[in-house]
Amino acid sequence: MISGWRPHAGQQAFLASNAPVRVLACGRRWGKTEVIAAEIVRTLLGGAPRQVLLVAPSQEQASLGFERALEFLHRAGVRPTVRRTPAPTLTLGQSRLWARSGARGGTLLRGRKAHLIIVDEAAYVPEVVVTEVLMPMLADTGGRIALVSTPRGKNYFYRLYQQGQEDGIRVWSLRSPSWHNPLLSPTMLRMQASLMTQRQFQVEYGAQFLDEAGQVFRTEWVDRALLLNLPSDGLVVAGVDWARYRDFTALALVQGTRNQAKLLLIRRWQQLSWKEQVEAVAQQLREHNPVRVLCDRTGIGDPLLEALQQSGVPCAEGIAFTPALKQNLIENLALMLEQGRLQLLPDPALLNELYHFEATPTERGTRLQGAGNTHDDLVIALALAAWALPHASTGSILTSGRKSL
Ligand SMILES: Nc1ncnc2c1ncn2[C@@H]1O[C@H](COP(=O)(O)OP(=O)(O)O)[C@@H](O)[C@H]1O
Ligand SMILES: [Mg+2]
Structure with a gap:
């Protein structure tokens, strides 16, 4: 043929x-x-x-x-x-x-x-x-x-x-x-x-249909989150995970409240200089105008945050990941998905990261991350954005950083 x-x-x-x-x-x-x-x-x-x-x-x-x-x-x-x-x-x-x-x-x-x-x-x-x-x-x-x-x-x-x-x-x-x-x-x-x-x-590689063992975000929750049809209203917030070493810089924009939210955009960039990373993220943020932007500042400190603030995103806040905080962020995201409170986009890279995101028990507590060497940048950006959402009851947003955590 x-x-x-x-x-x-x-x-x-x-x-x-x-x-x-x-x-x-x-x-x-x-x-x-x-x-x-x-x-x-x-x-x-x-x-x-x-x-x-x-x-x-x-x-x-x-x-x-x-x-x-x-x-x-x-x-x-x-x-x-x-x-x-x-x-x-x-x-x-x-x-x-x-x-x-x-x-x-x-x-x-x-x-x-x-x-x-x-x-x-x-x-x-x-x-x-x-x-x-x-x-x-x-x-x-x-x-x-x-x-x-x-x-x-x-x-x-x-x-x-x-x-x-x-x-x-x-x-x-x-x-x-x-x-x-x-x-x-x-x-x-x-x-x-x-x-x-x-x-x-x-x-x-083995083409096996495996589920559950160690998986944090169950496939049925994720698939259901793709089918939701929530209204597009409410405040827009964002999460940013900066690249270190070989990682991607990831950005997630979410709209609504923790009760009912919708993923608007999820993106990642690889192999950019610090300056380019800041510019790429700032450009997207300026377009969507979020009221709150949470950035992971672990191991990077403030220069990137300051650069982002100076690039037209004054509301950017830094947040340092402790194991406890990371657990809270991930649990919040998992719960929102389990309870059908977050509508996702069918981005293949995000779906793959969610599927392979694992909780592994260790001597010092639970380790939460992408399995093996899998990337989890998109999951982290999404978890940060979901965390930045206002609670439904108040509808207000706490911008004093620390207090709202
Ligand atoms: N029948 C075939 N003859 C020659 N090369 C093949 C054949 N099947 C697959 N390949 C090669 O194997 C590699 C993987 O194929 P690809 O179709 O991209 O895999 P997948 O979509 O399953 O990831 C490619 O380099 C492709 O050209
Ligand atoms: Mg293929």
Whole structure:
């Protein structure tokens, strides 16, 4: 089909299934995006006019699969018409492929029809997008859907996977660890294993559906928080976690009260100088004009805080993390999620950080952080922002820093 490309055994099994719903759960670097591209190309070159939709948690991720499919088409000697803005689309005779992010409820997609829908990293795409937006697009065409992903706990992707294990005809499913990709180097796998906790490696490379053990933010809370539809009113507050060493600088903006709040923006930046970090954060803050900004000043001290205050964010406050304070911040965030008081955004990096954020008992108390070497910058920024929210009862904000803690 595509010259020089041979599917490995797991990829062959996926391509061979005729089921209307296919669920493929595999580890990182298994070749998910690769097999998705192959499936798209096969469908486009099948002769009949076909509408193919590729969905992923973010536009960047959707573009990866799109570009890979385009490369395969070129290798097959086919030159489709390509448009990349506002979103990647290619046309080949009467067939078309378009690639979209499923993050914002997929409003752009409503009402369209498709013969084949593929969702890359499906466990990170909100369930409603799949059931209420994507599935109905197949009704008229009798089309097929494939959900391909690294697991993220026991969410809807897991339930569909299980359905496939029991059914096998309407729903086909396969779980396969990264090392089933024969091209993957064992050295790379060993290195990754050394960077992660065992549990995290079991999920990300072993493709296991694990939940709970040590997990602080349960997957069902997080998924439910994505489905909330809270009003956009109330004060805006922010949390900032500055990068140290190899970390990211992260910013979260939240609106509302501790009783009912909504995440407005979550962003991170890597490898910026101190000056650039301050400028990037200040620019976002000036745009949203929060009434309170809590910044982690652990190990950094006041220079960054002062720079931020001087960059048009006078309300920025520094807060030094003690283990007790960190515990309070994390518990507050967990409770808000558990009780459905915080609406989240389906940002894939945030969802991954929340999923891998662990509580580990130690001799000196509980250690709370991203498992192994996972980043937890976004979680910390979000926890700071949630902590900065006013209590519902007063509606007022305590800006004297210390007193409000
Ligand atoms: N059948 C194949 N033939 C050649 N290379 C492959 C094949 N499957 C996967 N790869 C390569 O393995 C790596 C991981 O594939 P990718 O599709 O990006 O994995 P995933 O999306 O599962 O993380 C890439 O470098 C890709 O080109
Ligand atoms: Mg991929």
